[in-house]
Amino acid sequence: MLNPAGSVVPICTLAVDAMGGDHAPEAIVRGVDIAAERHPGVKFLLFGQEAALVPLLRRHKRAAAHSEIRDAREVVGNDMKAAAAVRLRGTSMRAAIDAVAGGHASGVVSAGNTGALLALAKIVLKALPGIDRPALAAIMPSARGDTVMLDVGANASCDSRNLVEFAVMGDVFARTVLGLTTPRVGLMNVGAEELKGDERVREAADILRGTYLAPNFHGFVEGTDIASGTTDVIVTDGFSGNVALKTAEGAVKLVLQMLRSVFTASIATRMGYVLARPGLERLREMIDPRRYNGAMMLGLNGVVVKSHGGTDAQGFAYALDLAIDMAANSFNDRIRDGLARIVDSGALGAREGGKAPRMAAGS
Amino acid sequence: MLNPAGSVVPICTLAVDAMGGDHAPEAIVRGVDIAAERHPGVKFLLFGQEAALVPLLRRHKRAAAHSEIRDAREVVGNDMKAAAAVRLRGTSMRAAIDAVAGGHASGVVSAGNTGALLALAKIVLKALPGIDRPALAAIMPSARGDTVMLDVGANASCDSRNLVEFAVMGDVFARTVLGLTTPRVGLMNVGAEELKGDERVREAADILRGTYLAPNFHGFVEGTDIASGTTDVIVTDGFSGNVALKTAEGAVKLVLQMLRSVFTASIATRMGYVLARPGLERLREMIDPRRYNGAMMLGLNGVVVKSHGGTDAQGFAYALDLAIDMAANSFNDRIRDGLARIVDSGALGAREGGKAPRMAAGS
Incomplete structure (x- = not known):
């Protein structure tokens, strides 16, 4: 959306769950700092506790120059059940995903609780039309x-x-x-x-x-x-x-x-x-x-990348790279095209078009 | 059966498919030679083309001292479909499995066609009572x-x-x-x-x-x-x-x-x-x-070991070791005991005993 295909410098906005992962928020902000150098056209929305993030951004100038803090007080714990995380409002993870749903970012990256991220992403972003199971x-x-x-x-x-x-x-x-x-x-x-x-x-x-x-x-x-x-x-x-x-x-x-x-x-x-x-x-x-x-996480209305919880800044920067590649290359538009070609070809036989897109999480 | 549990020297008879594998029969006979030194109480029945096996045994004295040749003219090809192999009579693989079914050997070892070996073993040896799926x-x-x-x-x-x-x-x-x-x-x-x-x-x-x-x-x-x-x-x-x-x-x-x-x-x-x-x-x-x-292959009336097709004599000897360990330690008797304990405990609930042993190959 923000990123015309073929542009040399990737231009997009990513929502970052700054509180997810074993070394958050330090490793996250430092990862953003590394990615900001590699991708000067990308803007990062950092979701998390403002009081913790402000001093970190003061120490990481490149991250600061390319980021905006979005205050989110709650954190999804590593051991929290997905169902509980889904009910919890005001978490950095939820707010970051909401930003994608609201069109403020093309994708979200989190090193937090995997089950919670998958469940929230499915519920909030929903599957692309024609995708039965992300x-x-x-x-x-x-x-x-x-x-x-x-x-x-x-x-x-x-x-x-x-x-x-x-x-x-x-x-x-x-x-x-x-x-x-x-x-x-x-x-x-x-x-x-x-x-x-x-x-x-x-x-x-x-x-x-x-x-x-x-x-x-x-x-x-x-x-x-x-x-x-x-x-x-x-x-x-x-x-x-x-x-x-x-x-x-x-x-x-x-x-x-x-x-x-x-x-x-x-x-x-x-x-x-x-x-x-x-x-x-x-x-x-x-x-x-x-x-x-x-x-x-492929097949959702928005790019979703899960980083390992235990990764360091370098590892988190790689996860950001991935999200930027996908967001800047109109990943989901291409999936839509591919699905349309398969449906048009009739290869799915009698089931073609006969099955409404269904969410695994809701089944 | 031939091997009282607790005996120091494993005593048993193994049926060997001498024609199965990429380097058969040479690697097979050399493997038997190695195993015969490690397990002097074990007797090997070598199933295969007598004309090919006789000169090999002449060169491998230990193998010769512990083996008997059982002439079998046909060979199951590596690319043969399991269904075709099952119909083919007189193969070294089939004859070796038949020897186990007939009580002449406690187990069979083959480096031949995997699908054929599994299918034949299931059909000829059948599952242990209480085992649904070997x-x-x-x-x-x-x-x-x-x-x-x-x-x-x-x-x-x-x-x-x-x-x-x-x-x-x-x-x-x-x-x-x-x-x-x-x-x-x-x-x-x-x-x-x-x-x-x-x-x-x-x-x-x-x-x-x-x-x-x-x-x-x-x-x-x-x-x-x-x-x-x-x-x-x-x-x-x-x-x-x-x-x-x-x-x-x-x-x-x-x-x-x-x-x-x-x-x-x-x-x-x-x-x-x-x-x-x-x-x-x-x-x-x-x-x-x-x-x-x-x-x-566990859960059959007899020990069945599949060696990699490409292995050498040393590798085949390891496969023979495994079969000897299982045959000499009353492997199948212990499985029967374990199953009986589970059925007695009622842990399988309503299904306990209510389901006749069924062969996967026949389903």
């Missing part, structure tokens, strides 16, 4: 560049139509945020068992083969394909996607732990570490969890 | 020792009762094969979303809290808990389990690839590699895929 997407490193996977936890179970919508949103995400012109899309399945995977997955594949996505639809992928980068987009249900995301995180952490213990085992290996350190630092950078910080 | 289990490394996860691909979707049966089988596996006296059991779930995961998973947790497993039931785990070793047993459906297993494999491989590229980047890092090599070799050993070779 989905959480995450970016993961692979041998061939970044991969986007969705759903990673918004919907424990999905039907074939949901998976097709995820494919549309994932394709648009790969184009607008990963900058790919013809992203390859894969559907997660299991190959090992005699039933050859899930019926809903097979049905979704059949539908996708009849859509505009068909030329870049790779078909089925398996867990190993995430790291090998077989496709740029991996579509799956929220249960297996969440398990995959967290399993990969855990596996990488375990190997790095083992590596540390290996390098501290003897004087010789310690010397090896000193010599290999520049390379190992590069490895750490390649798989830096801060670089992959941020899960994107 | 499951595939895999052992994965963690920061706190080995973890067993099931199902990793036999059943794309599962209900709460299936998950409870998996918990019983996983607990017995951790006791008999991993050698743990009080294995902790976790149920895979997703924590991030506002619905707090899958309903079937929550129902399974409620049931488990009313069984003999309750004291060691940890509750829900997430993907990261696999590598951190939060529990010794992880119970999940075959879709997410398969995705998790393969995602972890891929992630570990990616980090090792990056590590290689880091160490070959400069002369300094190459020197670092030389110094760190003993440690890195140790790292490789810790996560050697051959050590984690073999998926176990």
Whole structure:
């Protein structure tokens, strides 16, 4: 809206939940400071306790120059149930989301309570027309560049139509945020068992083969394909996607732990570490969890990015980058276009247009 | 049966599909040779083409001393559909499974076509009384020792009762094969979303809290808990389990690839590699895929172990070790005991005993 597609300098306004996350509000304001340098055309609305934010902005001049404080006294606790958070008025999280709903910002970024953010975002912003189930997407490193996977936890179970919508949103995400012109899309399945995977997955594949996505639809992928980068987009249900995301995180952490213990085992290996350190630092950078910080809630009327609660300023700045990329590249307009093309093609068959957009949260 | 529990030297007979896998029959016979040294009380029935096996046994004396050849002319191809493999008579795979059904062996090990092995094993051996769905289990490394996860691909979707049966089988596996006296059991779930995961998973947790497993039931785990070793047993459906297993494999491989590229980047890092090599070799050993070779089909009338098709002799020997551990420790008797305790406790509620054992393959 504020950002004509094709503009070189991203211009948009983001609503920031300045009180969410383990290191809020300091890490948040410092993250805004970093992002403000990278994106001078972006304006930040900082929602939170004014008394805490004013002194922080005094210390971070770039953040101050690009931000406005919006006082919000209440904070959604990390352990608060989503249902309770939804009822609570005056929270920084709620106010930030309201700003998007009111047209004052194109997107919202929060490092706060995940369940509360998802529930509030769904209720306040609502799903895009034609989207049955908004989905959480995450970016993961692979041998061939970044991969986007969705759903990673918004919907424990999905039907074939949901998976097709995820494919549309994932394709648009790969184009607008990963900058790919013809992203390859894969559907997660299991190959090992005699039933050859899930019926809903097979049905979704059949539908996708009849859509505009068909030329870049790779078909089925398996867990190993995430790291090998077989496709740029991996579509799956929220249960297996969440398990995959967290399993990969855990596996990488375990190997790095083992590596540390290996390098501290003897004087010789310690010397090896000193010599290999520049390379190992590069490895750490390649798989830096801060670089992959941020899960994107796709399919809502507004951009919603969830930053890890424990991230630092650098990590939060990456989450802001993501939101800016999406907001400045008319992300949701492109999803609308993609959905329209699928509906026009009749690929969804008898269900085409026959099913009113429905909110998962309300079901 | 042949193996009284508590015997120091495992005594049992295993049926081996000598023609299955990418490097069969050579790698298979060499694997038997390695296993025969480790387990002098075990007898191997080698099913395959006699003309190919005789010269191999001539070269591998230990294997020869502990094996008998059972001529089987046909081979199940790697690309053969399970349904076709089931119809094909006279294959080494089928004959090996028949030997278990006929009481001539306690278990079968094959590196051949996975779908065919699972389908044949289910049809020929049938599920244990009280087991609704046999499951595939895999052992994965963690920061706190080995973890067993099931199902990793036999059943794309599962209900709460299936998950409870998996918990019983996983607990017995951790006791008999991993050698743990009080294995902790976790149920895979997703924590991030506002619905707090899958309903079937929550129902399974409620049931488990009313069984003999309750004291060691940890509750829900997430993907990261696999590598951190939060529990010794992880119970999940075959879709997410398969995705998790393969995602972890891929992630570990990616980090090792990056590590290689880091160490070959400069002369300094190459020197670092030389110094760190003993440690890195140790790292490789810790996560050697051959050590984690073999998926176990649990819940059938007989032990069934699937080795990776691409493994070498060492990897196949590990798969044989697993089968021997299970066969020699009365694995299936213990599962029967566990199921009986759950049925007696009434934890399965109205469904207790009311549901006849049913084969997934036949549904």
